[in-house]
Amino acid sequence: MGHKALIIGTCDTKAEELCYLRDLLRTAGVDALIVDVGTGGDAAPEADIPASQVAACHPQGAEAVFVNDRGRAVAQMAEALCRLLAERDDVDGVIGIGGSGGTALITPAMRDLDIGVPKVMVSTIASGNVAPYVGPSDIAMIHSVTDVAGLNRISRRVLGNAAHALLGMLSGKIPEVAEDKPAIGLSMFGVTTQCVNRMTKALSPSYDCLVFHATGTGGRSMEKLAASGMLKGLLDMTTTEVCDLLMGGIFSAGETRLDVLAQADLPYVGSCGALDMVNFAGPETLPERYRQRRLYEHNPQITLMRTTAEENAQMGRWIGEKLNRCRGPLRFLLPEGGVSALDAPGQPFHDPQADAALFAALEATVRQTPERRLIRCPWHINDPEFAAMAVAEFHELMSAQPASPG
Template sequence: MDPVVVLLGTLDTKGTEYRWLRERLIAAGCRVVLVDAGVPGDPDAGADVPAERVAAAAGADPAALREAADRGAAMSAMGRGAAAVLAEQHRRGELDAVLALGGSGGAAITAAALRALPVGVPKLLVSTMVSGDVADYVGGSDVTLMYSVTDVSGINRISRQVLGNAAGAAVGMAGAHAARRTEPQPAADRPLVAASMFGVTTPAVTAARERLEELGYDVLVFHATGTGGRALESLAAGGDLAGVLDLTTTELADELLGGVLSAGPDRLRAAGRAGLPQVVSLGALDMCNFGPRSTVPEHYAQRNLVEHNAQVTLMRTEEPDMAQLGRTLGERLAAAAGPTAVFVPERGVSALDVHGGPFRDAAADAACTAALADALVGTGVEQHRIDAHINDPAFARAAAERLHELITTASTGPVAGAGAAQHR
């Protein structure tokens, strides 16, 4: 069967562009489903799924949305309705790619729907809004972004090239997705474990991943860049994971100190809420991330700073910061509903926090460990204090093996060995 491309957008303002795209996609051999997510929509646009059906899919009254004084709320409703429509198309096997375009309003509506689709389903957003901070458009999903260069307003010399490229990309991705749907699926998937990694904890996570793979797991590694942490949290909440190996919790430092890689206030919560077995460590809590040196806030100018490269400046977290990070880590782990262990590397938490390294500060690390232990008093969270650096392969393998034990015993009630255990 021909691959199916869903065109999703606000046809009351972008009808010309969508009709142009539809012609090109059909000429390329695709079936096209045109979905109108506009407020108020365009009844003459020839949409396969008109705006009224999109609104109804969100449980909203289309007439009320058209007359609503709060346009933002109306747009949010259409985003939810569009997500429901796409989910139904996907469930029926009638969606191989989604292509959306728009300015600020159209991008807000369509991006919400794109993010709701599973990872692996091709989704492309063309917009004037995606040349800056795009975190709100992407979230933890695999949305592909293309900057439109000019405003999405008519077909001209520039938009013809940009939108033509977008159509070509959608055709290629849809064809690949359609082909995957016909491929034989493995009889049984290996259980999934999510892990968090940063450049300065790569040796630890690599060794742990290799050990978990030997034990029969597929390991999904997330780069702890804020977006990566949010993606990990989203996956942990989604019910697909057997466990979480959260060795790199550095995003908590950015949340605390205003760095550029914060994953937000919900970091390190989803696995606990879902009752997933988890092993957590202090990876890269010794640093907060900023952009080029000139972007570091003035009140941090006298801190211990390391220019990682021209675009990234690292700031060493000091003793009070580390104490607060230990408390935060402990409080979030204490709330976990599932078996949880924290592994503390006593010889450093990153590649820079080593003997003679620029971020070695044993007193700061000790403040974190002490505050963490205090926050976990009276809880069932295990504490493993290991006389090793986080990047020591033995440390990483021990953490991986303990996660395997927690996973294999999680269904039998309280985990053997649970409690404030101190292992050295």
């Protein structure tokens, strides 16, 4: 078939499993190579790309990897692997196997690969929280069920399924679609769905609309694509991940949320979507200091907490400082009628005073210019008029952009 795949793991402990995967893929016609990321320094006859070759890709050389400290050696080998994969342009897919250490070593390099490049990770920890390993990428995690410690009746089936999953990704035909429309990113939560759905309907004739669920990884994924140049503009209606960052919720996108505005010169229309809520898991997971706050059970797994006026002011200042560093044209809309479906008259999170504190902090922090503007809107974020205004502002910013060369 002409496809090349890398099979990554530690040959000193998992050579049998790595060879099993390689044989399955080669039988199917894939040029499969074993990449050894063992940190013991011993040569492995099974490896097509030995650990010494991987380690040599480290910016400080192999001696920075082969040190007498396992934790440090794993971290340095992970950096070397990232550089090895970045230097190769002949890799069509990647499969890795490992326990907690191997998963932490291999997945950073997988995350650096482009979205759409097949990536499969067979791991002992894939039935738990995989967010630290998958991040904003499209890694397929498969739970190994048994430990990755030899071949048995279970591991043969699991590893075989993983090999065939990668084979299917490599060989399956994806229908070709003419990508003649520029791609743009939109952020959405359940409580801002009406707004974003109206916007995508209005924008779809002119743009390829990529909607991201604002659950932490969604915001990071959107901004990763924007930073790579794959998105030509952002309609960031749902900045709720900032709530979870500052107040300790479970859907934080981290301190770097909105940093893409300082990195990429792209049109940005944003808003305060769902800044009225912090997300926690079940009620029992709420920190003690929050137990008496205004709460709403979204479902048995998600409990929402209403943000206070003081917290809204804090978020307004945090977001405002990020907006001040924006390189491209920017409009940030303030929906005075409410920032989510729960923040409306008669709804459990309706709190005009808290919203007012958010808007006031933004206006006090953002240094407005003709290119960087805050706009107060008399509507609720899910009102048709609000969506129409956001779309109109975005069209105006995009029409002012210089034509792409060629």
